[in-house]
Amino acid sequence: MSVADLSFNQVTKRFGKVVALDKFDLDVAPGEFVTFLGPSGSGKTTALNILAGFAAATEGDVRIGDRSVVNLPPEKRNVGMVFQSYSLFPHLTVFENVAFPLRLRGTRGAALTARVIAALEMVHLGDYAARMPSELSGGQRQRVAFARAVIFDPPVLLMDEPLSALDLKLREQMQLEIKRFHAQIGCTIIFVTHDQGEALTLSDRVAVMRDGQIAQVGSPQEIYDRPNSQYVAEFIGRTNLFRLNAGQGGTWTIDGLGVTMPPVRGANATNTLLSVRPEKIRPVDSDEAGQVSFDARLTQVIFQGDHVQYEAVSSGGSPLYFQDYRGPGTHLMKRGEQIRLGFDPGDAVPVARDVA
Numbered sequence: 001m002s003v004a005d006l007s008f009n010q011v012t013k014r015f016g017k018v019v020a021l022d023k024f025d026l027d028v029a030p031g032e033f034v035t036f037l038g039p040s041g042s043g044k045t046t047a048l049n050i051l052a053g054f055a056a057a058t059e060g061d062v063r064i065g066d067r068s069v070v071n072l073p074p075e076k077r078n079v080g081m082v083f084q085s086y087s088l089f090p091h092l093t094v095f096e097n098v099a100f101p102l103r104l105r106g107t108r109g110a111a112l113t114a115r116v117i118a119a120l121e122m123v124h125l126g127d128y129a130a131r132m133p134s135e136l137s138g139g140q141r142q143r144v145a146f147a148r149a150v151i152f153d154p155p156v157l158l159m160d161e162p163l164s165a166l167d168l169k170l171r172e173q174m175q176l177e178i179k180r181f182h183a184q185i186g187c188t189i190i191f192v193t194h195d196q197g198e199a200l201t202l203s204d205r206v207a208v209m210r211d212g213q214i215a216q217v218g219s220p221q222e223i224y225d226r227p228n229s230q231y232v233a234e235f236i237g238r239t240n241l242f243r244l245n246a247g248q249g250g251t252w253t254i255d256g257l258g259v260t261m262p263p264v265r266g267a268n269a270t271n272t273l274l275s276v277r278p279e280k281i282r283p284v285d286s287d288e289a290g291q292v293s294f295d296a297r298l299t300q301v302i303f304q305g306d307h308v309q310y311e312a313v314s315s316g317g318s319p320l321y322f323q324d325y326r327g328p329g330t331h332l333m334k335r336g337e338q339i340r341l342g343f344d345p346g347d348a349v350p351v352a353r354d355v356a
């Protein structure tokens with residue numbers, strides 16, 4: 001097994017006037033699973049293509065292991081690749097598809113057969129070696145593509161939206177399999193997706209992309225619990241964003257809730273919003289110590305089985321919503337009910353407001 005670290009150092013990519021990547025910086029540790037997550041056009045595929053050698057950086061350096069790869073052709077970079085379209089050779093059997101990278105590298109005979117069978121068994125397709133790609137389901141084809149990408153033991157594996165063509169159930173199943181493969185193979189993986197749930201499920205770290213740069217990079221928990229900006233807070237999951245007003249004596253008041261809070265260092269009320277996730281807001285009996293609490297009226301009750309989503313409006317006029325995960329003994333509230341809501345100030349995250 002081989003595994004490598006990699007890095008982007010101030011990588012810029014221009015297509016004419018379009019800046020697809022803008023002084024992009026990222027260090028990835030050996031064996032790490034890093035996902036590029038972002039909306040269409042944010043530069044995810046460009047970053048991957050520059051790493052793979054399919055596109056050249058306009059400026060900057062890319063390193064895999066201890067060497068710069070900017071002057072190496074793709075086949076010399078020793079990276080495995082899996083794309084959205086399975087890109088299997090339609091005229092070759094499953095066996096020959098998976099054997100292809102090994103044949104290119106000169107492996108023959110019993111050694112080749114043993115490795116192909118082992119790779120097919122790893123993806124649960126040991127009995128499918130003689131089939132043609134056209135005789136496989138979408139999920140099976142994606143597994144063949146995966147086996148082919150990792151069979152030559154690449155230190156780095158690149159995956160560009162590999163599951164986006166699959167239906168939801170199969171996609172979720174394949175996500176768990178990819179996690180298992182990663183634990184088993186241990187190689188460094190760079191994964192591209194615009195599906196935030198997929199990014200949270202799979203990654204050691206998620207790089208949230210915006211306009212060719214990284215808006216925030218961190219563990220799934222860090223970017224969900226501590227988003228650094230309105231952009232990240234809204235892109236990962238859903239959230240309530242409250243405006244702040246500068247109050248007396250340097251304090252802030254939360255707009256619409258009539259609640260006062262201490263200011264956050266390095267921020268000011270005009271460029272900061274307060275993000276509170278819907279699962280952090282809950283009905284409270286009265287004014288519980290240490291809680292931020294306020295009156296509200298329920299405007300919508302959406303039953304979701306394992307949880308209920310409530311929409312409400314605070315007595316100060318702020319719309320908000322919260323989720324109740326229906327623990328033991330909870331009851332369903334009704335639209336129109338007047339309630340007292342609260343959250344722990346530690347669960348309220350100041351985020352930089354988007355300037356748009």
Ligand SMILES: Nc1ncnc2c1ncn2[C@@H]1O[C@H](COP(=O)(O)OP(=O)(O)OP(=O)(O)O)[C@@H](O)[C@H]1O
Nearest residue numbers: 015018020038039040041042043044045046047194
């Ligand atoms: N070959 C090209 N010629 C011109 N512009 C390009 C080219 N490839 C990408 N771009 C532009 O560069 C920017 C980044 O594109 P990129 O494909 O990296 O985004 P992405 O985040 O992968 O998007 P998607 O999720 O839609 O695949 C976009 O504005 C895109 O239009």
